Amino acid sequence: MKEKALTVKQVAEYLQVNERTIYKLAQAGKIPCFKVAGTWRFWKREIDKWTRNTCLRATHRQRSTKVENEENG
Secondary structure, eight states, rough: OOOOOHHHHHHHHHTOOHHHHHHHHHHTTOOOEEEEEEEEEHHHHHHHHHHHHHHHHHHHHHHHHHHHEEEEE
């Protein structure tokens, strides 16, 4: 079955954020997306991959900060 592209509203609901947040991320090039007839579209598999990578980076930053704090404390 072919994957359907998601709309801003669908991605916002899926990620449980405001639609405005999705628009800002898309315009800044911070979320994987593309435009069709002037409207943003998203592949769910790319959103899932982006979410996993974003969470991994955040977790890594938190661990690095904790280690730095322990070394300096």
